[in-house]
Amino acid sequence: MAAESPEKLLSPVLSAFWDDPTSWTLETYRAHEGYEGLRKALAMKPDDVIAYVKESGLRGRGGAGFPTGMKWQFIPQGDGKPHYLVVNADESEPGTCKDIPLLFANPHALIEGIVIACHAIRSNHAFVYLRGEVVPVLRRLHAAVREAYRAGYLGKNILGSGLDVELTVHAGAGAYICGEETALLDSLEGRRGQPRLRPPFPAVAGLYACPTVVNNVESIASVPAIIHRGKEWFRSMGSEKSPGFTLYSLSGHVANPGQYEAPLGITLRQLLDMSGGMRPGHRLKFWTPGGSSTPLLTAEHLDVPLDYEGVGAAGSMLGTKALQCFDETTCVVRAVTRWTEFYAHESCGKCTPCREGTYWLVQLMRDIEAGKASMADLDKIADIADNINGKSFCALGDGAASPIFSSLKHFREEYEQHVTGRGCPFDPAKSTLWADDTTAHLEVNA
Structure with a gap:
């Protein structure tokens, strides 16, 4: 392809x-x-x-x-x-x-x-x-x-x-x-x-x-x-187990966001090539394959086939095919905090794990982002997310837990920097942190 x-x-x-x-x-x-x-x-x-x-x-x-x-x-x-x-x-x-x-x-x-x-x-x-x-x-x-x-x-x-x-x-x-x-x-x-x-x-x-x-x-x-x-x-389109065409929603720090209708199995790298890549001068840091309720992926997953089996094998879910792309200026902790606040607000409150769990996730994520947390709190949010995941009436609880688990897996060092540095290490005025040469091979600029 x-x-x-x-x-x-x-x-x-x-x-x-x-x-x-x-x-x-x-x-x-x-x-x-x-x-x-x-x-x-x-x-x-x-x-x-x-x-x-x-x-x-x-x-x-x-x-x-x-x-x-x-x-x-x-x-x-x-x-x-x-x-x-x-x-x-x-x-x-x-x-x-x-x-x-x-x-x-x-x-x-x-x-x-x-x-x-x-x-x-x-x-x-x-x-x-x-x-x-x-x-x-x-x-x-x-x-x-x-x-x-x-x-x-x-x-x-x-x-x-x-x-x-x-x-x-x-x-x-x-x-x-x-x-x-x-x-x-x-x-x-x-x-x-x-x-x-x-x-x-x-x-x-x-x-x-x-x-x-x-x-x-x-x-x-x-x-x-x-x-x-x-x-x-x-x-004749797509893959054997995920045939046909579908609509991909490409958004975030990309040159040309929009809807791209393509066969299942296309990769994010190919979609970025067609859409002009990330915004000029920046590179991909992390992305969601199916909206904020799916485990986030990194630039290492650019060539993962965007079908149900391919994304599942990479540790995430295809979901609604909402490809949100974030560049190196984005603080992972801040992004996950905002998503967690959304799920806490939208929880219907019917079941205890979701109603109580999302509330406490928000409190801890806010503390971590503000530099008021301890290292033990990182294990605590993982434990709370685990107590929500698979234990609520519907998938909202799972969706709230997914960004927590995946961001801790891929960016635990960034969480630790918030704790040890007593706050977010990202300077909005400069937005150059993490823009080093160690991941130059993952660059997907236009």
Whole structure:
């Protein structure tokens, strides 16, 4: 892959016509083969659609990477209950910026995917749970839904197939915890957004205690292209266990941040080469492969394949593919402290390890950053993080612990400097500390 030109490394599918002046309209979407996948899917039996998506190898793009077709397959059939599809558009992981741009620029890809998924799981009602803060996106999505209803892609007897699908767009009040699927369902039902104890799982007792599939925006929006162009086409990209294309959110101290749609398995080095590298005169110090809740990596991991297996083998998680890049002027302790403050603030408070643990992590991290801590406190924060990790109701606790563990692993010396030096060793006016020649071979400047 390294020998290919930058243009060939990208695979614009979802983002193929984002630069069109009216990319969000039904007219533009149909001009780019929009709703052709739906016509093919409606000619197939529901179980055949599920099998087709399963065979394509599409994995959930919301963070966990669970096979989408398998998730659909879990829905019990012949149970006499209504089935629901819920699309998780509550994008809130720090650094993640893919679903919101997708909805803003190409909402009909999601709508087409929703109708195909409803046909597959035998559902007549779908919901999109969107963050209420993104008002322009909410308005554009509502407009696209109205267009789809008028054109016969939503509502009764879609394209003469006999399928009825109603789509409800719900604006959430803004809570990180509602990105967790069961907390999202509670919020959608009008209750406080808090994770549910499982089992039962949503596939058996989800929204209104009925069988429910909860999928990420990008996961559902990827389905129409798979049905239209074929599973073999989809599997021709990416790796064997992580096939297909995906959206990478590149941000931080980079020359050209943005969304880059590429096959799974591309490396950060390749993405930086395409985006102009780090900001001029600086080099990469650490980065997150999937947002702040994934263990951070260093410049030594520039050539790690950005797929689920490659990032997992490197000791982190692909997550939402939010590539936050930080250069040598960044204090690791300060960055981790800010992330920890975020998780403490967003904890719903339902379970003790997360509620109490994140609070104490914040106190200790602030003391370390300010130079008020002792060496024993470094072991204490690791111990507290260990008491949170894997012991909370949902993954928020794990997300709070990940930056602690990984930063201590890769940058313990920097933590110790805060303790022995009685404060942060980074001089904001100079921002040259750690800019020595010992890691010159890791340089990725433009």
